[in-house]
Amino acid sequence: MRHAVHVRGLRVHTASGTQLVDDVSFTLDEAERVALVGASGSGKSLTAAAVLGTLPVTLNASGAISVCGCDVLPGRLPRSRAGVAAVHQDPSTALNPLLRVGDQLGLVLRAHGTRASVASSAAAALLDEVGFDDPDALLWRYPAELSGGQRQRVCLAIALACRPRLLIADEPTTALDLDTQEQVLDAIERVRQRHGTALMLITHDRRVATTRTDRAIRMAQGRLVDEAADAEG
Ligand SMILES: Nc1ncnc2c1ncn2[C@@H]1O[C@H](COP(=O)(O)OP(=O)(O)OP(=O)(O)O)[C@@H](O)[C@H]1O
Numbered sequence: 001m002r003h004a005v006h007v008r009g010l011r012v013h014t015a016s017g018t019q020l021v022d023d024v025s026f027t028l029d030e031a032e033r034v035a036l037v038g039a040s041g042s043g044k045s046l047t048a049a050a051v052l053g054t055l056p057v058t059l060n061a062s063g064a065i066s067v068c069g070c071d072v073l074p075g076r077l078p079r080s081r082a083g084v085a086a087v088h089q090d091p092s093t094a095l096n097p098l099l100r101v102g103d104q105l106g107l108v109l110r111a112h113g114t115r116a117s118v119a120s121s122a123a124a125a126l127l128d129e130v131g132f133d134d135p136d137a138l139l140w141r142y143p144a145e146l147s148g149g150q151r152q153r154v155c156l157a158i159a160l161a162c163r164p165r166l167l168i169a170d171e172p173t174t175a176l177d178l179d180t181q182e183q184v185l186d187a188i189e190r191v192r193q194r195h196g197t198a199l200m201l202i203t204h205d206r207r208v209a210t211t212r213t214d215r216a217i218r219m220a221q222g223r224l225v226d227e228a229a230d231a232e233g
């Protein structure tokens with residue numbers, strides 16, 4: 001089976017030499033769902049950022065990462081063209097407050113090769129995929145006019161516009177109430193199944209890890225400590 005992502009000996013450290021991620025190796029197969037778990041500060045988000053190519057410029061990374069069989073440098077080149085996209089914890093800061101939803105989706109779609117003449121219908125189709133009943137009306141709304149769960153589903157639609165082979169979701173529902181959490185996780189699962197996307201789900205919620213992924217990998221103090229087959233713990 002082809003790998004969605006293959007990480008070998010990933011290290012992230014500060015300019016002064018403090019090791020934040022230490023010799024981390026793991027593989028996600030195509031369409032596999034894996035939870036990345038571990039205590040706060042254990043290095044989950046930095047590991048995700050190294051795979052995504054969004055590490056802060058103040059940090060250094062080394063090791064080997066391949067995405068869908070292509071080698072990429074760990075660190076700072078955004079990976080959306082390599083097939084990786086992300087949804088983050090706080091959808092209100094992930095969206096541009098000054099741009100309508102349709103314009104934000106249109107920018108990403110056009111950057112990934114969609115013609116301007118069909119960008120609007122493609123944006124509406126993505127909003128439909130993430131569960132909006134009236135996608136055409138939503139295109140005209142600003143982020144401030146949406147609920148947290150709606151904003152997070154817009155972020156998911158934007159991530160899908162990159163046609164990712166791997167979706168990284170870093171605590172995507174922490175800021176949401178329980179019902180809305182389920183709605184967002186359902187939307188992620190639906191689009192993941194439809195497109196065969198691999199999922200790396202960072203979560204502190206054991207129930208979410210167990211019910212929404214196939215296995216868990218655990219970090220502690222920058223290292224991988226074990227791999228549990230059934231996402232326990
Ligand atoms: N830009 C940075 N410069 C220096 N240290 C950093 C930077 N970003 C994160 N760290 C440190 O690296 C360690 C790992 O951080 P990381 O954000 O990956 O943790 P995490 O496992 O995602 O935690 P949480 O569950 O709270 O989100 C922490 O000790 C954090 O303080």
Ligand SMILES: [Mg+2]
Nearest residue numbers: 044045046170
């Ligand atoms: Mg984090």
